Amino acid sequence: MTDNELLSSFFDQARQPVADDGFTNRVMSRLTASSEVARLRRLRRTANIVAIVAMTALAAFILATRPPAIDIAAMHLDAATLVVRAVLLVRQLPQMLPSLAQCVALMAVLAIVTHQSLRTQNAP
Amino acid sequence: MNTLTDIALTAQVAAFGSQRAFGLLVQRHQEAVRRTLLRLCQGDAMLADDLAQETFIRAWQGIGGFRQTAGFRTWLLSIAYRVFLDERRRAARYAQQPVADADAAADAPDTLALDIDAAMAVLSDMERTCVTLQCIEGHSIGDIERITGVTANTVKSHLLRGKQKLATYLRNNGYN
Numbered sequence: 001m002t003d004n005e006l007l008s009s010f011f012d013q014a015r016q017p018v019a020d021d022g023f024t025n026r027v028m029s030r031l032t033a034s035s036e037v038a039r040l041r042r043l044r045r046t047a048n049i050v051a052i053v054a055m056t057a058l059a060a061f062i063l064a065t066r067p068p069a070i071d072i073a074a075m076h077l078d079a080a081t082l083v084v085r086a087v088l089l090v091r092q093l094p095q096m097l098p099s100l101a102q103c104v105a106l107m108a109v110l111a112i113v114t115h116q117s118l119r120t121q122n123a124p
Numbered sequence: 125m126n127t128l129t130d131i132a133l134t135a136q137v138a139a140f141g142s143q144r145a146f147g148l149l150v151q152r153h154q155e156a157v158r159r160t161l162l163r164l165c166q167g168d169a170m171l172a173d174d175l176a177q178e179t180f181i182r183a184w185q186g187i188g189g190f191r192q193t194a195g196f197r198t199w200l201l202s203i204a205y206r207v208f209l210d211e212r213r214r215a216a217r218y219a220q221q222p223v224a225d226a227d228a229a230a231d232a233p234d235t236l237a238l239d240i241d242a243a244m245a246v247l248s249d250m251e252r253t254c255v256t257l258q259c260i261e262g263h264s265i266g267d268i269e270r271i272t273g274v275t276a277n278t279v280k281s282h283l284l285r286g287k288q289k290l291a292t293y294l295r296n297n298g299y300n
Contacts, residue, residue, distance in 0.1 A: 003287060003291035004287075006291055006294055006295070007287055007290060007294075008259075010240075010294055010299060011259045014239075014260065015260055016159075018154070018155045018159050018162075020151065020155075023150075023154050023158065023173065023176070023177075024150045026177060027150050027180045028146075028147050028150070030177060031143065031146070031180070031181060031184050034181060034185075
């Protein structure tokens with residue numbers, strides 16, 4: 001018997017079928033769970049991005065309109081401290097603004113107020 | 125294997141995220157994937173099944189990467205091979221480990237399963253991979269090249285050496 005015949009005979013006997021035995025169900029269950037986790041991660045990432053944009057819009061609003069109360073507070077803080085506090089506030093925003101709808105509503109309000117404020121400032 | 129149906133099912137998965145279509149693909153290809161991984165894992169059925177599950181999860185997540193230049197099973201086995209290599213890097217327990225230890229012998233359903241793993245243990249990892257893919261799963265040199273990422277000449281070298289070692293082992297152990 002040649003080597004090829006020997007190997008062919010050996011592997012013919014060794015090529016055993018593998019029953020499913022619930023394997024497909026296990027894969028599909030795990031797949032459903034991982035899809036749900038991925039969906040929640042995407043939702044949280046979107047909420048974080050909106051929160052950061054909302055905070056940026058708030059900062060822009062404050063800089064543009066310069067409410068007297070903020071000016072008074074800023075007089076006692078240097079630029080580095082202001083930046084650090086702003087970064088810390090942005091990082092805490094996801095816990096402070098858990099709802100995506102709230103973030104969108106806040107952005108809309110800020111946009112309207114900023115627009116109105118700028119119109120008032122630019123009015124002759 | 126109905127290649128046309130595989131393409132139709134993968135299109136449904138890629139376009140619509142159809143879990144039903146993917147379930148059919150899993151049913152169709154789970155045997156080949158699990159059997160290949162069982163040989164690569166040298167008879168560790170639990171580990172082979174875990175790696176097979178990971179293979180299908182990665183296939184689901186990366187279904188957009190299936191280019192249809194080769195069959196779906198070939199693409200699936202290339203994922204399975206990378207999953208196996210990742211596991212090997214994570215745990216070094218497959219290096220030079222004798223297969224026919226007491227626990228393996230107790231769990232083996234019959235002596236044939238023990239014989240094939242004992243025989244395959246004399247091969248290097250690449251030789252075992254190439255021999256499994258060609259001699260058990262019936263893949264061509266080209267398919268093995270795509271699955272493992274090594275050149276055709278390297279695959280041929282591994283096959284030649286692997287078959288010589290196996291034939292010697294089988295003759296020395298009275299298999300003829």
